[in-house]
Amino acid sequence: MRKIILIAAFLLALSVCAVGQRHALVFQSDFGLRDGAVGAMKGVAFAVSAELAIFDITHDIPPYNIWEASYRLNQAAPYWPPGTVFVSIVDPGVGSDRRSVVVKTRSGHFVVTPDNGTLTHIAETLGIDQVREIDEARNRLQNSSQSYTFHGRDVYAYTGARLASGAISFEQVGPLHHGDVVQLSYQKPVFRNGEAAGGIPVLDVQYGNVWTNIDKTTFSKLGASTGDWINVRIFNGKQLVYEGRVPYVQTFAAVDDGKELGYLNSLLNFSLGVNMGSFAERYKVSSGAEWSVVLRKDVR
Amino acid sequence: MRKIILIAAFLLALSVCAVGQRHALVFQSDFGLRDGAVGAMKGVAFAVSAELAIFDITHDIPPYNIWEASYRLNQAAPYWPPGTVFVSIVDPGVGSDRRSVVVKTRSGHFVVTPDNGTLTHIAETLGIDQVREIDEARNRLQNSSQSYTFHGRDVYAYTGARLASGAISFEQVGPLHHGDVVQLSYQKPVFRNGEAAGGIPVLDVQYGNVWTNIDKTTFSKLGASTGDWINVRIFNGKQLVYEGRVPYVQTFAAVDDGKELGYLNSLLNFSLGVNMGSFAERYKVSSGAEWSVVLRKDVR
């Protein structure tokens, strides 16, 4: 009997501490960090539970850029453990009839977001298990019903925090949505006629590297080994912006300062860089749906 | 007897874990995030207690801009639970005889700050319960007495962390200050002659929306309903900068891309925006004491 009491006390203490079980709540948005918006969202989350582990991917998504939100989410999410709750708010349609959802991925991650295309990449990489529409009658910050333009604070941060802390279950988010999530269309990587082609989804903004979406599998069909040269053409629409050859290497340090190179980036997609310089700036290359890249193994 | 021991052990374990009780320490400053200043402050706080939950509102308050510090603090603070300790450091008078204080608001929040006007908005919205002057003889980082220019690290972060962690009580901050806190003067919103008038305290910097301080109550005296048109005049001093009419709507999506609109922002103040664009940029509108706005319901 004493042992039972002891064990019960121990388990109770543990469950209150609950330190081994806590889930992360991870924000990203296009709000920037110059004002109080992100601080208000985190206050809402902390008020839900003082035990939440709260983090950020970035709040510097270019305003209204849903495509980049989708890309950045996918760049970071796979590195977080299952159970992590992401709250992504790039929401040009706030207050319109766009759907507010929480998705559970096949990998066990959760994403709270307007269903406006933000889930495009995640749907392909982690896969969508279930989609629930947020029932705002139950999942909305108290006394916020007069505010129509800050769902990030009033609905998404609040719901994400309640889900991450266990205050609500995934089922309590709201009813199942049986259709697909909204997907942005984009050029998939392809291999044909001995060439690998794809798009430029984003730049590696800090260093000026050009990240294509030509993945390792597609790239490998070129049959290029480390040290081989790759012939590269970059187009903006129909216009040829860059044509040149770069060595395919593993690291920037494999070429001299100021020299171009091709490599597989941290997401294992083919990318173009300049050692200690900026490829994007040197050749005026940008990213987006109208940009494309064609690669061919150089056999000279 | 055994039960008493058990309960005592359990409570002790709880009090050490103390997870359910922990308070947040929330920083804002004009330090920027490009150097080691904020990192040094957080180190001081973490050294006080490894259990603190440490957050930020923003560190990108424009340098020396006390007005914006006051506004941003007020934008975020009400969303944090009572007991939260804010440390706000925009301190152009560091080292002068400006008072260093901790205020307790009527809502139970604490703010550690130089008393230089940073409390202007909080004093009106949350209300000031008590003001205590920081006794630096007791509340100053050890071995920091030769540094005169970084009170943020040596006094404010240190005192805020000790208060949030319970190492000191509010009474141990220092003696009560019986006068008012320093208030910056600004144009209050008014309704007269059928018009609502007010100032432009800040821009919604990330999106270029113009946030007035015409609150919901003052605005409602215009008798405008959703869908009505509002005649807007914006002045820089005496000079008319913008005159036009905008629909009063709930959400940006209620108008076409590129169209102007009026709405109640996330603080329920009347604001002006352009769907998917920047009102401030389009009409060269900025914020500050010399800017004013006059609204009239358009009856055409």
Place this chain on the structure above:
Amino acid sequence: MRKIILIAAFLLALSVCAVGQRHALVFQSDFGLRDGAVGAMKGVAFAVSAELAIFDITHDIPPYNIWEASYRLNQAAPYWPPGTVFVSIVDPGVGSDRRSVVVKTRSGHFVVTPDNGTLTHIAETLGIDQVREIDEARNRLQNSSQSYTFHGRDVYAYTGARLASGAISFEQVGPLHHGDVVQLSYQKPVFRNGEAAGGIPVLDVQYGNVWTNIDKTTFSKLGASTGDWINVRIFNGKQLVYEGRVPYVQTFAAVDDGKELGYLNSLLNFSLGVNMGSFAERYKVSSGAEWSVVLRKDVR
């Protein structure tokens, strides 16, 4: 006996909570915060242990600027408690044969970093106790072996998190390295012929103050007291960029707005500022190895 069991249960509960013992993991890098790189690193760290206290110094080190990484690390690290694990990633040589290390300082701090000069300042101020080379066979994120360009995520964040959480001991990082760490050379402060001379390691970027490396001890040899005037010459290489006199004061508020001043900064190094203005911008002063400053007590 019962008491022993009780105490054991209590200690076990405590050890699981382990709240009083947790160590901070503190990141800095040149990655910027506009993409998902920092978010991916933190995900790796959180997956190692959900109990880690994770912080940042800055991620806005100018790209590839090892010197500034070294300076910023030294600006913040001494304010964190012993046991703190810093992960610093400014790594232009990623993938080359530069050594990946964890150093233990004499003060009991740990730094995980490429050994490329990032430890220059820390080695002088906190001192190096031991250097261990990271054994990547054991200390590398699973399934990351095909990625060659993001050691920050795959090796440094992972190893730092495991060290901070106690998953590995310092000894388990890898073998001892018996040589020195890589040091960048720079002009040390000197006093000769009645003049104090030194370099300009960094600017105080947010406010435009010019921070020299003339420390309090060297400066004091001028025999200047508060209120005395200091004759200042600033050189870019051989070229005289600024010559003038400033009062030596403790605080910015000691001079009128717009006036120059000399003071000891938060690291107790002699610095130059303009009250409510920017010294660096006014006189086109920058920082780096080619900049130097000479001070003489003005005796007029």
